[in-house]
Amino acid sequence: MSVQAERDEGILRYSLAERILHWFVALTFIYLMLSGFAVGYPRMAWLYDFLGGGQTVRFLHPIVGVAFTIGFVLMLVMWLRDMVFDDKDRAWARDLRTYVREGHSRVDVDRFNAGQKGYFWFAVVTGAALFITGLPLWFPGLMSGGWNQLARLLHHVVFLLTVGGFIIHVYMSTMMLPGTIPGMTGGRVTRAWAAWHHPSWFRKREAASAGPQEQPGADRS
Ligand code: HEM
Known part of the structure; x- marks a missing residue:
């Protein structure tokens, strides 16, 4: 895409593959929740009425759980390089108060800020925990009764943590930070949004947009 076309249409933040995978994980998560x-x-x-009845739900929940797990493992592979913490993230965390107050940090943020990286790793760890603790609930013969009770308790506690994380994530990406959602729907964000929230990534994208191929991942440009 030419520089002029990129200026007119905004900047590619997420490729089609990234968006499909993100929404697959989001939809399977919502069903599981x-x-x-x-x-x-x-x-x-009463939720059973909307989800096809008790038997259907008990049958589908673990199967959708496996689909969700596969989705987030692929998401882990896809975004791993962008999600490694570095010195900028430590500076971002030290300046957290400014971010909470203004929805913006003075740090020269790259493709993801430390909060986003934190949510990513939170989703990976809790997703793995839900899978591991879900297996003995699906196949009760796997372990003894005591371990099954522990698995049930942990599954429930981690479930509540993920619901909390999910509510914060949806609030921030839809209401708190206007202009964010178009990146995950149509794939593009405005140049102003990119320059404000992710200045380092924006400069790299600007430099790369003169080239023949668009790649939203910062280091792959
Ligand atoms: C309806 C539900 C959801 C909405 C509206 C939503 C929205 C978004 C948006 C707009 C972004 C892009 C943020 C940016 O470019 O700065 C994003 C990124 C992301 N989403 Fe979601 N999402 C949802 C559900 C989920 C779920 C269930 C998970 C994982 C379990 C998830 C994991 C992520 C991750 C890891 C990122 C990249 C890092 C970040 O921006 O936090 N999302 N989401």
């Missing part, structure tokens, strides 16, 4: 509430909280059993 809703079905988890239905199974775990009798007061929320």
Whole structure:
């Protein structure tokens, strides 16, 4: 794409493959969250009506769980290089107060800031924990009764943590930081958004957009 076309249409933040994978993980997560509430909280059993009934939910929940796990493992491979913490992230964390107050940091942020990297690793660790603790619930014969009880407790606690993380993630990427969601829907963000939130990545993208190929990943440009 020419520099002029890139200026007019905004900057490519996420490739089609990145968006498809992100929304696959998001949709499977939402199903797991809703079905988890239905199974775990009798007061929320009304959710069964929207999810196909109790038997369907109990059958589908672990299968969708495996699909979610495959999705986030692929996401881990896809974004690993962009998610490694560095010195800038330490500076960002020290200046967290400014970010919380203004939704912007004075640090020369690259493709992802330290908060986003933190959420990524949180999702990876909790996703792995949900998979590991979910297996003995799916196949109760795998372990003794005591271990099954522990797995059930941990599965539930980690589930609640992921719901908290999910609410914060959705709030920040939709309401707190306007202009963020188009990157994950159409793939592009405005140049102003990129320069404000991810100045280092923006400069690299500007330099790369004169080349023949667009690659949103910073180091691959
Ligand atoms: C309806 C639900 C969701 C919405 C609206 C949403 C929205 C977004 C948006 C707009 C971005 C781009 C942020 C940017 O470019 O700066 C993003 C990135 C990301 N999303 Fe989601 N997302 C959702 C669900 C999820 C779920 C369930 C997970 C994982 C379990 C997830 C993991 C990530 C990760 C790791 C990133 C990259 C780092 C970050 O920006 O935090 N998302 N999401």
